[in-house]
Amino acid sequence: MSEVPWVEKYRPRSLEEYVGNSEAVEHLIRWVKNWDPKGKKAALLYGPPGVGKTTIALIVARMFNYDLVEMNASDWRTAEKVSRVAGRAAEQGTLYGQSRRIILIDEVDGIAGEDVGGLTALLDVMRKSRNPVILVANDIWQPRFSILREVCELIEFKRLTSRDIVKHLKRICAMEELEADDDALKVIAEKSEGDMRSAVNDLQTVSYGRKRITVEDVSWLAVRNRILPIFDALKLVFYAKTVNGAKSAFEMVDMDPEMFFEWVYENVPAQFNAPEDLAEAFENLALADLFLARIKREQNWKLLSYALEYMTAGVAVSRRYSKPKWAPFKFPSRIKFLSALKARRELLNSLAAKIASKTHASKSKAVREYLPYLKAIAILNPSLCEKIGKNLGLTEEEFSVLGGLKEAPEKPSRVKYARRR
Ligand SMILES: Nc1ncnc2c1ncn2[C@@H]1O[C@H](COP(=O)(O)OP(=O)(O)OP(=O)(O)O)[C@@H](O)[C@H]1O
Ligand SMILES: [Mg+2]
Structure with missing residues (x-):
């Protein structure tokens, strides 16, 4: 079972549940109430993230019993797309007696980063709209938004108290x-x-x-906010005075749980010298690893606190016989190893692309069917191989792959290691 994020679960559905920014809220309600196709077609709600701009648009639509047509402007890359999607929605009005609509265009900052067409199309949609349009943005003071500022009713939302x-x-x-x-x-x-x-x-x-x-x-x-360097966080784990101190380590670094796991895992052997402590620490890390795997598989983030507890407090309390001693912290070798593998894969990929384009084959066919011959030629007739390499336009690195690509060794398993005692 995965937990619904509370920001969604408790997103206010009515004005009673909505807090703060009362002036802006009143302004918006007044504007929607008095909306007139001859006046300003759109309101532009702007302000810092997470203060309820999107939410109030949803609430107001519900209050007036309008249908809400919602669009996320950051999805719009091209003018064509903007006018196709938004244009249709904006023009349709009260035909067939259906209820009025509000067009919500969210995350306007994201629109047309490189492409001015998106913005032009947005203005066009507003001009044609027979329904109130609500635009939402964080930063409207960029020069490219100057026209938008002129033609919209500006409504500022402030940080909440x-x-x-x-x-x-x-x-x-x-x-x-x-x-x-x-x-x-x-x-x-x-x-x-x-x-x-x-x-x-x-x-x-x-x-x-x-x-x-x-x-x-x-x-x-x-x-x-004072993000600790990883070494200080590791000190909190390995030299913890209290369980809570150890637990706080993860919160203080800006790192994902798996990466943090790798750091702790790498450094356990150097920090503990008593075999009993080592066994205990690895046992706890193995449990943390199991939780991490399950979180990944089931997206069950509720389990994260267990994983974190095993890899921080669990490791900290494993120290019973080992005396704290100074040892330098090491960068996780598995990470180094995996990035080397990744570089290797990328190299193989670019080589395959070159072979594929010359042979008009797919990349996978290039690897499967042509690469083995090239490797054989490299051994049997190096000068021919060199010519082929030049013809393919290979870099030196790509060429070295022909000299014999070793099969990637199996990724070492952490759990297996931890369980071996
Ligand atoms: N004024 C508020 N009253 C109650 N809850 C709020 C309020 N503002 C935000 N929230 C909560 O925060 C979540 C995010 O709010 P919302 O998406 O409306 O923010 P936003 O201002 O649109 O942010 P962004 O600029 O990042 O899009 C909502 O789901 C809601 O749970
Ligand atoms: Mg929003």
């Missing part, structure tokens, strides 16, 4: 039957810097496996 954020978090806690200290919610709110999406995500992360949230549980948020 901590008070507003706490109010929404409390509602979520109540629905989730989660007990949370006011101060803990305040820490989350303050750390989010007015971004409700990030606050709600933090609340969900912190609450995994907990029924109650205290200030202590959220204390790591306070240092998150």
